[in-house]
Every structure is written in structure tokens, then in C-alpha cells.
Amino acid sequence: GQQAEPPYLKGLNPEQRAAVENTDGPLLVLAGAGTGKTRVLTTRLAHILATGKAWPGQLLAVTFTNKAAREMRDRIGALIGGAVEGMTWLGTFHSIGVKILRNHAELAGLRSGFAILDTDDQIRLLKQLLEAHDVDEKRWPARQLASLIDGWKNRGLTPERVPAGEAASFGHGGLGGKLYAEYQQRLKVVNAADFGDLLLEVLRIFQEHPDVLKEYQRRFKYMLVDEYQDTNVAQYLWLRLLAQGHRNICCVGDDDQSIYGWRGAEVDNILRFEKDFPGAKVIRLERNYRSTPQILGAASGLIAKNESRLGKTLHTNREDGETVTVRAHWDGDEEARVIGEDIENFQRKGEKLNDMAILVRASFQMRAFEDRFITLGVPYRVIGGPRFYERAEVRDALAYLKIVASPDNDLAFERIINTPKRGIGDTSVKRMHAIARAQGISLYRAAEAMSLTDELPAKARTALRKLIESFNRWRQMAMGIPHTELAEIVLDESGYTEMWQNDKSPEAQGRLDNLKELVRSMGDFENLAGFLEHIALVMDVEQSAEEDKVSIMTMHGAKGLEFGTVFLPGWEEGLFPSQRSLDEKGRAGLEEERRLAYVGITRAKRRATISFAQNRRVHNLWQNALPSRFIDELPEMHVEVAPMATSYGGFGLGTYGKSRFDDQTKPFGNTYSTPGWQRAQQRWSDGKATRSTPRFIEGEMVARDTDAVKYAKGERV
Numbered sequence: 001g002q003q004a005e006p007p008y009l010k011g012l013n014p015e016q017r018a019a020v021e022n023t024d025g026p027l028l029v030l031a032g033a034g035t036g037k038t039r040v041l042t043t044r045l046a047h048i049l050a051t052g053k054a055w056p057g058q059l060l061a062v063t064f065t066n067k068a069a070r071e072m073r074d075r076i077g078a079l080i081g082g083a084v085e086g087m088t089w090l091g092t093f094h095s096i097g098v099k100i101l102r103n104h105a106e107l108a109g110l111r112s113g114f115a116i117l118d119t120d121d122q123i124r125l126l127k128q129l130l131e132a133h134d135v136d137e138k139r140w141p142a143r144q145l146a147s148l149i150d151g152w153k154n155r156g157l158t159p160e161r162v163p164a165g166e167a168a169s170f171g172h173g174g175l176g177g178k179l180y181a182e183y184q185q186r187l188k189v190v191n192a193a194d195f196g197d198l199l200l201e202v203l204r205i206f207q208e209h210p211d212v213l214k215e216y217q218r219r220f221k222y223m224l225v226d227e228y229q230d231t232n233v234a235q236y237l238w239l240r241l242l243a244q245g246h247r248n249i250c251c252v253g254d255d256d257q258s259i260y261g262w263r264g265a266e267v268d269n270i271l272r273f274e275k276d277f278p279g280a281k282v283i284r285l286e287r288n289y290r291s292t293p294q295i296l297g298a299a300s301g302l303i304a305k306n307e308s309r310l311g312k313t314l315h316t317n318r319e320d321g322e323t324v325t326v327r328a329h330w331d332g333d334e335e336a337r338v339i340g341e342d343i344e345n346f347q348r349k350g351e352k353l354n355d356m357a358i359l360v361r362a363s364f365q366m367r368a369f370e371d372r373f374i375t376l377g378v379p380y381r382v383i384g385g386p387r388f389y390e391r392a393e394v395r396d397a398l399a400y401l402k403i404v405a406s407p408d409n410d411l412a413f414e415r416i417i418n419t420p421k422r423g424i425g426d427t428s429v430k431r432m433h434a435i436a437r438a439q440g441i442s443l444y445r446a447a448e449a450m451s452l453t454d455e456l457p458a459k460a461r462t463a464l465r466k467l468i469e470s471f472n473r474w475r476q477m478a479m480g481i482p483h484t485e486l487a488e489i490v491l492d493e494s495g496y497t498e499m500w501q502n503d504k505s506p507e508a509q510g511r512l513d514n515l516k517e518l519v520r521s522m523g524d525f526e527n528l529a530g531f532l533e534h535i536a537l538v539m540d541v542e543q544s545a546e547e548d549k550v551s552i553m554t555m556h557g558a559k560g561l562e563f564g565t566v567f568l569p570g571w572e573e574g575l576f577p578s579q580r581s582l583d584e585k586g587r588a589g590l591e592e593e594r595r596l597a598y599v600g601i602t603r604a605k606r607r608a609t610i611s612f613a614q615n616r617r618v619h620n621l622w623q624n625a626l627p628s629r630f631i632d633e634l635p636e637m638h639v640e641v642a643p644m645a646t647s648y649g650g651f652g653l654g655t656y657g658k659s660r661f662d663d664q665t666k667p668f669g670n671t672y673s674t675p676g677w678q679r680a681q682q683r684w685s686d687g688k689a690t691r692s693t694p695r696f697i698e699g700e701m702v703a704r705d706t707d708a709v710k711y712a713k714g715e716r717v
């Protein structure tokens with residue numbers, strides 16, 4: 001007989017419904033932005049659970065961010081009524097990887113409770129290796145080695161498997177491969193894994209231990225992957241191995257939204273899905289539920305300029321809305337000011353700040369908006385910006401706690417061994433390192449041994465003994481008192497809090513506040529281990545969505561999200577597309593930037609405003625900027641150019657926008673010949689403004705300058 005249709009299926013279109021109900025066998029949902037891919041995945045999970053095809057613990061669901069995982073968990077609960085317990089394997093590749101690795105740490109040469117290194121720790125460790133090998137760090141920076149190693153890890157290459165040619169690619173005499181191998185050994189000694197290892201080591205375990213692989217193949221009856229276009233080779237191999245079990249793998253993605261190629265993502269993974277999973281079904285979704293026809297039209301017209309793409313049809317039944325606005329500004333401050341005004345206006349009309357976002361290309365751009373919003377008193381949240389846990393004082397405090405939890409964390413130990421200053425100098429630390437290396441023990445163990453011998457000067461020895469004794473005491477305490485209390489004791493007894501209390505610099509109070517906030521935030525976790533694990537994994541900052549706030553984030557970070565109103569500032573050549581992509585040979589880099597533009601525009605439901613400044617202060621330098629080519633490429637019918645809002649008398653390029661449609665067929669193609677633009681150019685070339693280099697003019701310092709400078713040079717930031 002006919003069964004009543006479950007409520008969660010209502011409202012899905014036939015293709016979406018097919019994607020939800022075809023639970024068995026491999027399935028690829030290939031569809032453009034806003035067509036409901038994520039919604040299909042979520043509903044599919046709900047469907048599998050509701051029909052009893054699997055237990056929550058038998059589902060593997062991969063999302064791109066921790067935030068997306070949380071949302072998916074909540075949505076599933078809402079769809080089938082009641083919270084779902086036991087969805088252990090819903091998370092990012094990293095969070096799922098670390099769970100598996102913890103279960104089999106010994107197979108990877110690690111001990112349970114291994115530490116997870118972040119980039120900063122990773123760099124410190126590599127620096128030590130470079131030093132040990134007398135590699136000139138100026139010529140061969142540790143960062144470069146780090147990205148080389150990350151690249152190999154992303155491709156699933158263990159040190160033994162790195163092709164010989166590539167292994168010979170770093171340092172004089174070609175040390176890359178050798179350093180990689182040593183780095184891996186060193187990680188094992190200090191009982192740590194870096195982010196890449198969370199995938200690579202699991203992959204290795206799967207490949208070398210068929211019994212373990214079988215266990216997981218049997219466990220995961222259904223596998224679901226969101227944002228499949230941005231998986232790297234290691235992730236792909238990992239999924240393919242697991243999917244050989246029940247073969248019920250469903251991936252959703254959009255080749256036009258592949259924006260992590262620079263981090264090793266392979267859009268090919270999506271293109272060869274049918275080959276890898278014989279008998280795979282492919283479902284296409286063509287109806288966009290998110291954006292107005294204008295927004296969708298602008299985004300589609302732009303992405304159509306890319307040559308390497310599958311090509312998709314997209315239509316929306318949503319009502320007509322505003323055209324996409326393009327706005328020119330005199331400089332970045334004005335851009336921030338006008339966007340701030342817009343936001344206040346929209347808010348006055350009753351729109352929620354939560355429904356508005358500013359999406360930037362590079363994180364240094366965020367600063368201007370933060371400043372502006374602070375002035376205006378507009379609440380905002382920075383997502384993925386400089387994170388709380390990355391501040392120096394927080395990192396120091398965490399280092400202490402990490403050593404309490406696992407003494408063999410060398411990087412943490414090195415970080416605080418003489419912070420606050422306790423008379424243990426560089427020479428002493430170097431000697432400890434030498435001993436640690438020679439005996440294959442951790443720095444802490446070497447220090448412990450040396451605190452009892454006379455190898456170190458008396459002062460250093462006494463200080464060291466006191467420190468080690470403190471750690472032993474704290475470790476004892478850890479078993480009996482709450483971890484927040486322990487943290488306070490550690491910070492007090494170590495002299496760390498006092499160090500900042502005695503500090504007369506203006507930011508000392510802020511640092512003390514941050515330490516308090518740190519201890520407070522620990523209270524959200526059951527114990528120290530849980531807290532430290534969380535720290536290692538939070539890639540996106542957790543912030544409550546309850547308060548009404550404007551979001552500021554990068555376009556990369558905005559993938560998968562949606563907002564009523566979206567501002568896209570800084571569309572200037574060299575900023576977006578980035579200088580790096582412009583310097584690159586071939587069009588791959590530029591096409592990835594264009595996909596990023598597509599991602600940016602398609603985050604908007606009702607309103608999108610693109611803007612650019614004619615003068616951009618990057619670091620302490622003024623840069624004379626040209627509008628992004630992507631502005632040129634927007635289809636004219638969906639775009640309107642706003643009059644320039646400049647308040648610089650006599651300087652205004654007020655005719656700028658008008659001229660675009662009045663005298664030109666190719667939008668912006670001849671922009672630079674408009675009278676306003678010529679006046680501006682003239683002014684610069686007259687030398688009325690001080691010019692230090694042909695392209696840059698000195699101005700005042702802005703924060704996060706190093707990133708900005710790197711960015712301007714075309715480096716990744």
C-alpha cells in the first residue's frame with residue numbers, strides 16, 4: 001500500500017528527491033550554487049536514519065568546516081524530530097581523521113594523546129631541522145619547506161613515495177625529501193601530528209593494515225561528502241578506499257566553486273567520479289533557490305568566461321530583485337564608510353545584521369571594516385580572521401597547559417622554557433636540543449635529565465629544576481581539581497600572569513584580559529584534554545549566531561553560506577584577481593580567482609554590491625588601483641553602476657559610473673579615459689602626492705601589514 005510521505009521530503013523538486021531517495025550505490029550530485037546540494041545531503045542523512053537503513057554511527061558525513069557540521073547536525077535533528085545522538089562521524093576531514101588516528105595511534109608510530117601541531121609549531125620544528133643541517137634559512141625559508149611538505153601530504157605522498165626529482169628540490173644539494181623524512185621522525189619522537197598527518201597517516205594505516213581498513217569499510221554503510229570539488233588527492237584516496245566497502249557514497253559539488261587548488265584540491269576528482277565508481281548515477285540540479293535572477297545572472301555571466309568548466313544551466317524562480325550594484329570609491333576608507341552607511345540604512349529598514357556579510361579577498365582587508373564598525377558602533381563578527389587562540393599570550397598559556405597534558409610536546413616546551421625570563425639562555429636550550437636529538441628523547445626529558453647534572457650553569461640548572469618540579473606538581477594537581485582552576489594556578493605559579501602585570505606597555509591589560517577569557521572558555525569543556533583537542537581543531541572560530549552582527553570574512557571562508565545582503569569590496573586588479581594569479585603563467589590561477597568571484601556573488605540572496613577603490617593603501621604604501629577585470633566581465637543587463645560617493649571636492653570621479661553606459665559598449669573597457677579618471681591620474685603624475693616608487697606612495701601604517709605586503713607581492717597570505 002501507499003505510505004504517507006515523510007514530511008522532510010515535501011518541497012523537494014523531483015531531482016532533489018531522487019538524490020535523497022537513491023541511497024544505494026555511488027551517486028554524484030553535480031550542480032551550481034544555491035541549487036540545494038547541501039540541503040539534499042542533509043535530507044538524505046535524515047532519510048537514511050528515518051527509514052532505519054543505518055544507525056547514526058554507521059554514517060560518514062564530511063563537511064568543509066566545523067560550523068557546517070554543526071549546522072548539518074542541527075538540521076537533521078529538525079527534519080526527523082528530536083536530536084540525533086551518536087553521529088560520531090559527521091565533521092571535517094580533519095576532525096574525522098583525528099578520531100581514526102587516535103584509535104590506531106600506535107600503527108602510525110604515535111602514542112595515544114598525541115599533540116596536533118598548528119602551522120606555527122610546524123614552522124618552529126622545521127627551523128630546528130634546518131639549523132641542524134646548516135641550511136641558510138634566509139635562502140631556504142622554513143615556510144617554503146612547510147608548504148612543500150604540505151603539498152606532498154595533500155597528494156598522499158609519504159616520504160618514501162615522493163618522486164626523486166621533487167625530493168631533490170629544497171636547499172643546496174636537494175634536501176627536501178630528506179628533511180621531510182626527518183621531520184616525520186621528529187614528529188613521532190615528540191608524539192605529534194600536523195594537520196596533513198591527520199589524513200596522510202590514516203591513509204597509510206588503511207593501505208598497510210587491511211584489517212583496519214575492513215573494519216571501517218564495514219562500519220560506514222553510507223558516506224556523504226559536501227563540497228567534493230575541493231577535496232585533495234589524499235582525501236580522495238581515503239574516500240575511495242572506504243567506499244569499496246558498502247559502495248554507498250554520495251558526493252555533491254560544483255566544479256565552478258573549486259577554490260582551493262592552491263591548497264592541493266583537485267577539481268579532477270569530481271570530473272572522474274563516474275570512472276572511479278562504476279555504475280555511478282549523476283544527478284544535476286538546475287534550479288537555484290537562493291538568489292534573485294539578477295544576482296544569478298551576474299554570477300553566471302561571469303563564470304561563463306572560464307574555459308575549463310563543465311558548464312551548467314541554472315535558473316531561478318525567485319522574483320526579480322535589485323540589479324547587482326557596482327560602486328567606485330576614492331579609497332578604501334571611503335569604501336568602508338559607505339558600506340557602513342548602507343548597513344545602517346538597511347538595519348533601520350528592519351533588516352537583520354546577521355543577514356549581511358562583507359566578503360573580502362584577503363584578510364588584511366578586514367581591518368578597515370572593523371575600524372569603521374567600531375566607530376559606528378555596528379556589531380560585527382570576524383570569521384576566520386586573526387584568531388583569539390593565535391595571540392601570543394594565549395599561545396604561551398596554552399603551551400604551559402599542553403606540557404601539563406603531555407610533557408613531550410617539544411615546541412610547547414621550547415616556547416615557555418624561558419618565558420617569563422628565568423635565566424635559561426639560548427645556549428642552554430641549544431644544548432638540551434643536542435642531547436634530545438642524540439638520545440632520541442623529547443626536549444622536556446632532556447631538560448629533566450640536565451636539571452640533575454652539572455652540564456648547565458648553576459643558575460639555569462636551578463631554574464630548570466624548579467620548572468620541572470612545578471610541572472610535576474601541576475600534573476599531580478590535574479587529577480584532583482577542575483581544569484580551569486588548574487589553569488589559573490599554572491599561570492600564577494609559573495610567573496606568567498605576573499610577567500604581564502609588571503609589563504608597562506599599553507597592550508598588557510588587553511593580554512591579561514585575554515588570559516582571563518581563555519580560562520573562561522575552558523569552562524565550556526569537560527576536561528583539559530577535550531579543550532586542547534578543540535583548540536587544535538577549530539579552524540573556524542566559534543561565535544554565537546544569536547547576537548545580531550554583520551559578518552566579515554574571506555570569500556574562501558564563505559563557501560556554502562548565504563546572506564540576504566552581500567558586500568564584495570576591493571575588486572581591483574592585483575587584489576582581486578590577486579597579483580599572484582596574475583603573475584602566474586597560464587590561466588589556471590586566474591580561472592580559480594574567477595570561480596572565487598562566482599562563489600562570492602552567489603552567496604547573496606537579495607542584494608549584492610561590488611566595489612573598488614581607485615587608491616588602495618596596502619601596508620604603508622598607497623597603490624593606484626585599476627578596477628578588476630571581473631567587473632568588466634559582469635553582464636551589463638544585471639548590473640548597475642552607482643554614482644561615486646566621494647567627498648573629496650574637485651577630485652570626484654562622479655561621471656565615472658555614468659560614462660560606463662553612456663559612451664561605452666564594453667563596460668569599463670575604457671574607463672580610464674573618463675575625465676574624472678584622467679584628473680586623478682594627472683594629479684598623481686603631477687607629483688602633487690609624494691611618490692616613492694612608480695606604483696606606491698607612502699602613507700601611514702595599517703595593521704596586519706605583513707600580510708598586505710606579501711599579498712601585494714603576489715604571495716599567499
Ligand code: ATP
Pocket residue numbers: 011012013016031032033034035036037038039040254257288289290559560561562602
Ligand atoms: P552552494 O553551492 O552555495 O553550497 P547548495 O547547492 O549547497 O549551494 P543549499 O545551501 O543547499 O545550496 O540551498 C540554497 C538555499 O536554497 C537554501 O536556503 C535552501 O534552504 C534553499 N532550498 C534548497 N532546495 C529548496 C527547495 N526544494 N525548496 C525551497 N528552498 C530550497
Ligand code: MG
Pocket residue numbers: 037038039226560
Ligand atoms: Mg552547499
